Amino acid sequence: MPDASFVFAQSLSGLTAAMFLFLIASGLSLIFGVLRVLNFAHGTFYMLGAYLAFQAMLWLGPGPGRFWLAALGAALGIALLGGVVERVLFRHLYGKEELYQLLFTYALGLILSDAAKIFWGTQQKSVSRPPELAGSFSLFGATIPQYNLFIILLGPSIALAFWFVLQRTRAGRFIRAAALDRETLGALGVNVTALYTGVFMLASFLGGLGGALISPMRATTPGMDTEVIVEAFVVVVIGGLGSLWGTFLGAVVYGQVLSFGILFFPRFSIFAVFALMAAVLIIRPWGLLGRPLR
Amino acid sequence: MLHVLTLLVAALLALPLVAEAQKPIKVGMPMPLSGPPALFGDPASKGAQMFVDEINAKGGVLGRKLELIVRDSKADANEAVRVARELILKENVDFLVGTLTSAEGPAVSVVAKENKIVFIAPIPKTDQLTAADKLHPYVFRVAATTTMEGRSAAEIVAKWPVTQVATMSFDYAYGQDVTRAFVEHLKKIKPSAQIVDQQWPKLGEQDYNPFINAQMAKKPEAIFSSIWGGFFVTYSKQAKALGVFDTIKYNFIGVGEAATPETTKSMGADYPVGIWGNSYDAFYWGETAAHRDYTARLSKYLKDEYPSSWAIQGYIGMQFLTEAIRKAGSAESDKVAKALLGLAVETPIGPLTIREKDHQANRGQLYGKTVKDPKYPFAIMKPVTYVDPSRFMD
Numbered sequence: 139m140p141d142a143s144f145v146f147a148q149s150l151s152g153l154t155a156a157m158f159l160f161l162i163a164s165g166l167s168l169i170f171g172v173l174r175v176l177n178f179a180h181g182t183f184y185m186l187g188a189y190l191a192f193q194a195m196l197w198l199g200p201g202p203g204r205f206w207l208a209a210l211g212a213a214l215g216i217a218l219l220g221g222v223v224e225r226v227l228f229r230h231l232y233g234k235e236e237l238y239q240l241l242f243t244y245a246l247g248l249i250l251s252d253a254a255k256i257f258w259g260t261q262q263k264s265v266s267r268p269p270e271l272a273g274s275f276s277l278f279g280a281t282i283p284q285y286n287l288f289i290i291l292l293g294p295s296i297a298l299a300f301w302f303v304l305q306r307t308r309a310g311r312f313i314r315a316a317a318l319d320r321e322t323l324g325a326l327g328v329n330v331t332a333l334y335t336g337v338f339m340l341a342s343f344l345g346g347l348g349g350a351l352i353s354p355m356r357a358t359t360p361g362m363d364t365e366v367i368v369e370a371f372v373v374v375v376i377g378g379l380g381s382l383w384g385t386f387l388g389a390v391v392y393g394q395v396l397s398f399g400i401l402f403f404p405r406f407s408i409f410a411v412f413a414l415m416a417a418v419l420i421i422r423p424w425g426l427l428g429r430p431l432r
Numbered sequence: 433m434l435h436v437l438t439l440l441v442a443a444l445l446a447l448p449l450v451a452e453a454q455k456p457i458k459v460g461m462p463m464p465l466s467g468p469p470a471l472f473g474d475p476a477s478k479g480a481q482m483f484v485d486e487i488n489a490k491g492g493v494l495g496r497k498l499e500l501i502v503r504d505s506k507a508d509a510n511e512a513v514r515v516a517r518e519l520i521l522k523e524n525v526d527f528l529v530g531t532l533t534s535a536e537g538p539a540v541s542v543v544a545k546e547n548k549i550v551f552i553a554p555i556p557k558t559d560q561l562t563a564a565d566k567l568h569p570y571v572f573r574v575a576a577t578t579t580m581e582g583r584s585a586a587e588i589v590a591k592w593p594v595t596q597v598a599t600m601s602f603d604y605a606y607g608q609d610v611t612r613a614f615v616e617h618l619k620k621i622k623p624s625a626q627i628v629d630q631q632w633p634k635l636g637e638q639d640y641n642p643f644i645n646a647q648m649a650k651k652p653e654a655i656f657s658s659i660w661g662g663f664f665v666t667y668s669k670q671a672k673a674l675g676v677f678d679t680i681k682y683n684f685i686g687v688g689e690a691a692t693p694e695t696t697k698s699m700g701a702d703y704p705v706g707i708w709g710n711s712y713d714a715f716y717w718g719e720t721a722a723h724r725d726y727t728a729r730l731s732k733y734l735k736d737e738y739p740s741s742w743a744i745q746g747y748i749g750m751q752f753l754t755e756a757i758r759k760a761g762s763a764e765s766d767k768v769a770k771a772l773l774g775l776a777v778e779t780p781i782g783p784l785t786i787r788e789k790d791h792q793a794n795r796g797q798l799y800g801k802t803v804k805d806p807k808y809p810f811a812i813m814k815p816v817t818y819v820d821p822s823r824f825m826d
Binding site: 154 | 465467642649
């Protein structure tokens with residue numbers, strides 16, 4: 139039986155991975171929930187967020203708080219990019235067949251990631267952890283990097299903020315209404331077009347923020363987009379497409395299964411996650427907290 | 433008059449021969465140019481191109497120019513095979529030099545065998561490529577092998593004052609083979625050594641935290657890793673945050689080129705300075721005049737002050753091919769294949785020989801402990817030693 143400190147460390151590392159995935163997957167889920175498009179280019183927004191953060195760090199040069207500025211700047215940059223993409227391109231996809239949407243968003247991801255390669259080359263880029271959170275501390279015998287703890291706290295904060303906006307604000311009510319019936323909402327005088335752009339920008343912001351925040355823990359390389367989109371997709375399928383808390387739960391389950399999976403099936407923990415997804419798809423095709431589509 | 437006519441006719445008859453001699457010798461290069469493996473594929477292809485440009489400037493080989501045709505193999509065995517076939521059928525290449533992963537190399541080797549075309553692999557390391565049952569007259573390798581790399585690392589670790597050793601490798605051909613070679617050799621030369629833990633993340637894993645926690649729970653004194661390239665950046669950042677390197681007192685060796693200037697440069701202050709690693713090349717090595725000269729040329733060619741350590745593999749691959757063509761006096765694969773057997777070439781890294789037995793060059797690597805050097809804004813291996821693998825080759 140593994141000792142308690144190890145179990146604790148393992149669950150925290152699972153939770154860190156989960157909160158990252160939640161950041162990415164929540165954007166994917168939001169776009170699907172409201173716009174009804176499965177945005178496969180979301181992973182590329184995440185990758186571009188990481189690259190932009192790297193670039194912004196270079197531009198800013200040494201100085202206090204530059205990582206936070208860079209991360210925020212990168213996320214805002216990606217939100218802007220998302221806005222343009224929605225206005226110019228996505229607009230034509232609404233209500234089209236899923237196959238077209240899938241092909242289109244997938245192609246967009248490929249084009250953007252190749253553009254990133256032209257710009258940043260193929261060499262891996264690396265961003266340091268912000269000096270304020272570079273250390274680690276010991277808790278119950280486990281070593282916990284401060285940065286991981288920050289991520290673990292950030293995830294639920296974003297989920298709560300999300301919930302608050304969706305449930306308690308006027309904009310949130312419109313977003314929920316748009317998810318249910320776009321045309322009626324438009325007929326009631328709400329500018330649905332602008333609303334869609336706003337939602338898309340918010341989702342892109344989250345994707346870009348996820349990429350920027352993960353860069354101190356990983357290498358920024360071409361190809362990180364396709365990896366994350368698969369994981370985020372698994373998370374939303376497990377949790378329920380379009381459901382905020384479902385995505386949160388899906389991410390937590392994913393992280394823990396992966397973390398503890400390696401104890402039981404050291405070489406097959408990834409299999410455990412996909413087995414879980416398959417089981418969910420068979421038993422509850424709409425996900426743990428999702429709602430069946432009609 | 434008759435004399436002039438005869439000359440004219442003779443000249444006309446000779447024309448096609450001249451044209452034949454002027455036709456370039458085409459070399460096809462399937463190489464990953466997209467995705468993470470492009471980190472190495474891209475510079476390797478540029479190293480090959482630099483060699484081609486240089487030799488052409490000197491008039492080529494056998495009076496013919498070389499022409500390099502590079503195609504993206506996407507680090508995928510099926511794609512590499514498709515690209516290799518296309519290069520042979522559509523581009524009519526005379527030779528193949530290329531592939532990067534241990535999946536691509538053996539797959540393209542089969543194509544070379546079918547088409548009876550010489551194929552030189554500059555990067556894939558799996559022992560399978562030149563294993564007795566897979567070997568054929570047309571396949572050659574100028575890369576290190578998993579056996580050579582694993583054993584070289586074991587020699588280094590055996591000298592450390594540790595017995596509890598753990599391994600961290602990707603769960604696929606390269607990771608398994610190099611780890612097995614390391615473990616077997618270590619147990620042989622240091623029977624007191626124990627393998628206390630082995631972690632096998634999937635190829636391209638992004639989150640190593642669970643693997644690191646599980647490994648550290650077994651209290652190893654030293655770690656052998658074959659997490660390569662950009663993946664090592666990710667792994668070592670996470671390991672550093674969890675205090676791995678301090679805990680094991682930097683008794684850590686990263687094969688799979690964990691100490692290349694590219695990697696230490698991209699990580700800057702985040703690199704776990706003090707660990708051991710290896711690299712195919714390092715611009716700061718400069719042991720011989722030939723290497724210093726090569727580095728200066730490469731630096732100019734790539735317009736990079738600290739040029740890539742991967743270019744050398746493409747360069748050496750082309751160098752062996754060209755020397756063999758020269759020795760054979762022909763660009764026919766059958767003759768060139770024979771010329772490659774036992775061929776010794778003075779490469780920028782030193783003299784290398786392709787063994788007749790298994791078509792394998794004695795390509796070693798640079799190993800060293802990483803330190804900070806005030807001359808560079810990133811860590812370097814110091815002292816850096818070229819480990820000649822000849823004594824580790826079966």
